[in-house]
Amino acid sequence: MTTSPSSSPSDSSSANRPRILTGDTPTSTGLHLGHYVGSLENRLKLQEQYDSYFLIANVHAFTTLADKPAEIRANTIGIVKDWLAVGLDPTKSTFVLQSEVPAIAELTFFFAMLIPFNKVMRNPTLKTEIETKGLGDSYPFGFPMYAVGQCADILAFRPELVPVGEDQAAHIEMCRDVALKFNQMYCGVGNRIPADEHAKAGGVFPVPKAKIGRIARLAGLDGVNKMSKSLGNAIFLYDDAKTVQKKLNKITTGRQSPTEPGDGNNILMQYVDAFIGNTNPERAAELRRRYTAGDNIGDGHIKAELGESINALIEPMRQRRARLETPEGEAEVIRVIRDGVKKANIVAEETLAMAKEKLGVGFGRRTLGF
Ligand code: ATP
Ligand code: MG
Helix, strand or coil, X not given: CCCCHHHCCCCCCHHHCCEXXXXXXXXXXXXXXHHHHHHHHHHHXXXXXXXXXXXXXXXXXXHHHCCCHHHHHHHHHHHHHHHHHHCCCCCCCEEEEHHHCHHHHHHHHHHHCCCCHHHHHHCHHHHHHHHHCCCCCCCCXXXXXXXXXXXXXXXXXXXXXXXXXXHHXXXXXXXXXXXXXXXXXXXXXXXXXXXXXXXXXXXXXXXXEEEECCCCCCECCCCCCECCHHHCCCCECCCCHHHHHHHHHCCCCCCCCCCCCCCCCCHHXXXXXXXXXXXXXXXXXXXXXXXXXXXXXXXXXXXXXXXXXXXXXHHHHHHHHHHHCCHHHHHHHHHHHHHHHHHHHHHHHHHHHHHHHHHCCCCCCCCCCC
16 A cells, blocks of 8 residues: 555544554344443543544354355444444544455464464353354354454554453453564564563554453343343344333343342342443442342332333434434445445555564555555
8 A cells, every 4th residue: 555544534633543443243233232331332432532443343253154144244234333323433433344454364364373273272252152152063163263363353453452341351362462472573572571562662563452341241131141142132222112121021030029138249230230320320229229138129120220221321322223224324334334444454554564574575565456
């Protein structure tokens, strides 16, 4: 590419702002409450101060949905609709479609040389996913490979921070290891240089930090697993008010009566903290006190109050998403994706060129025709 980062169309100040990168995999038509409290809330704040990159991991969706490409496409569009509905702003940040950024795939291969195979297979996030998604032992080679690919998703944009839920902590750790190793092996950064100083010491990659959301791991409606797109245990941001209440009503805690002292750590109490405590901490504390004391308050009552506050939170998002469920809305989404692809490739190509130079495979910059 001949374009320098300071002429990035993202805006004139983007080159001076520190970067963040995070993203979602299009394994479902939209996002859920876990995404909101685990990552989206942070993204909304951070996009005001950081040069922000939000990535749709549509290539990684093939790890579990390889036989359903049409579904992955529809999910991709659905997730961008939710991003817009929540308030992620493509004029302030860059939306990145993974499949259209070739530098990511190229970095993946080089990074795969820096991580021992056994370490990938011991990654606790992968292990949990294999178990909860029932992948058994017949998952494709590309499934564990996605953990390496995610290092490239992140490092291609050389961010300082990665706003994610707690389930991603192991992946970010792996990404930090890759950055450290690359900088040490190829950029002459000494082993004793602290992670924070790698970029200053000549490393291509700043060593990024995870930024975990207000609720690190929101439990799903099953009360056991984390809320997940793929596990059928989620309240989606576009669910209508009745569906939200119906889903809440199905939660079981095992509590028998309004006078039985309830478990302060159960899923209902977690949701009270997450969705009532955020706007009305006194009410959340009162509900918790009465619930744990068995002070004449039933699960049904808690569920009704939760339904009200969750619906109040997501109503504006639902309305904005509904406005995008039109041919014009669809066209807007495609436009936003195309614009993002152009902006994303400027930065990712620059990173790839820097990395190739250090790897000894730099033979002149190429130009992509985006
Ligand atoms: P899948 O079931 O396909 O893995 P998912 O629901 O886990 O989907 P991802 O696209 O994998 O969603 O995750 C997107 C982001 O949302 C990540 O940063 C992840 O940590 C965060 N996240 C997902 N679920 C939760 C949750 N229940 N609580 C907090 N953060 C979450
Ligand atoms: Mg996930």
